[in-house]
Amino acid sequence: MIKRLIISMVTLSLVISTMTACSGKEATKKNSDEKINVTATIGMITDVVKEVGGEYVKVVGLMGSGVDPHLYKASQGDIKKLDQADIIFYNGLHLEGKMVEIFERMAKKKPTIAVADNIDRTSLRLGDEKMGTEYDPHIWFNVAHWMNATESIRDSLIEFDPSHKEDYQENAEKYLKQLEELDHEVREKVASIPEEGRVLVTAHDAFGYFGDAYGIKVMGLQGISTASEAGTKDLIDLRDYLVENKIKAVFIESSVPRKAIDAVIQGAREKGHNVEIGGELFSDAMGEAATPEGSYIGMVRHNVNTIVNALK
Structure with missing residues (x-):
């Protein structure tokens, strides 16, 4: 009886040891293979996370082509994506104005990073206090600012996943080099x-950083946020400016309705000055996925080529 009991205990011990060993291998394998779940807001951030995170991240973007982040309201599906994320990246500076409370709530549970926080506030343009924007949030139109945002994403991924630090650093270095070339x-x-x-x-004042960085005067019909509306005086003032300065081209934006711009063009024509649509620019959203404009670099290059071709 005692002999059987000893044999049973030894057998049970071996079974437990085997199960523990197997569990340890599975946990290690799962941890080494499992990707970081990242949820980002605008497409420009989603694109950078893919570039820097590479094979170690699975990125979900909330806002696709043609979506206006100023007016965006999170759906129940978006809340689920945010809940399931390991890390959340958003722009900040009140760009995603209707989602601020959500980010504050998520920050209590997981890393929730505003990529604009890495930028020196003294280099930011002032916003519109009436619309709740202390600073202009359209930082990606100065490529140097977007390099800072890239570094913020790199550092956050390294902090969360230090085991792949060298990979994140290498990926970021390659991408930052491309951004430096783009800036030139x-x-x-x-x-x-x-x-x-x-x-x-x-259509709206999204290109201020672009103008400051690259030496071009920028005028937007609407304010920094598309939540602001252009009034009759705004339309008249811009029309008169176009006529008096013989401006030959204005630009529409992929994420902003063109009705107000069309009204300005018509008003200028009635004053005897012909103004053309210089082309469509990507301001608060990139182009469709799998197109050149569906990446940050491709979007910037498209905008610059469109502007230069129309104004040169």
Whole structure:
């Protein structure tokens, strides 16, 4: 009886040891293979996370092509994606104005990073206090600012997953090099526009950082946020500016209705000045996935080429 009991205890011990060993292997394998679940807001951030995170991240973007982040309201499906994420990246500076409370709630449970926080506040443009924006949130239009945002994403991934630190650093270094080259390219192309013709007129004031960084005057019909509406005086003032300064082209935006811009164009024509649509620019959203404009670099390059071709 005692002998049987000893044999049973030894057998049970071996079974437990085997199960524990198997569980340990499965846990290690799962941890080494499992990707980091990332949820990002705008497409520009989603794109950078993919570039820096590479094979170690699975990225879900909430806002696709043509979506206006200023007016975006999170759906129940979005809340689920945020809940399931290991890390959340958003722009900040009140770009995603209707989601602020959600981010504050998520930050209590998981890393929730505003990529704009990595940028020196003294280098930011002032926003519109009436719309609750202390600073202009459209930081991606200065490529140097977007390099800072890239570094913020890199550092956050390293902090969360230090085991792949070298990979994140290498991926970021390659991408930052591409951004540096893009910055030089933009400067050269804008400089090719005759100085008196360097005036960019758009549907809303999203291109201020672009104008400051690359030496072009920017005018938007609406304010920094599309939640603001252009009034009759705004339409008249812009119309008169176009006529008096003989501006030959204005630009529509993929994420902003063109009705107000069309009204300005019609008003200028009634004053005897013909203004053309210079092309469509991507402002608060990138192009469709799998197109050149569906990446941050491709979007910037499209915008610059469109502006230069129309104004040169």
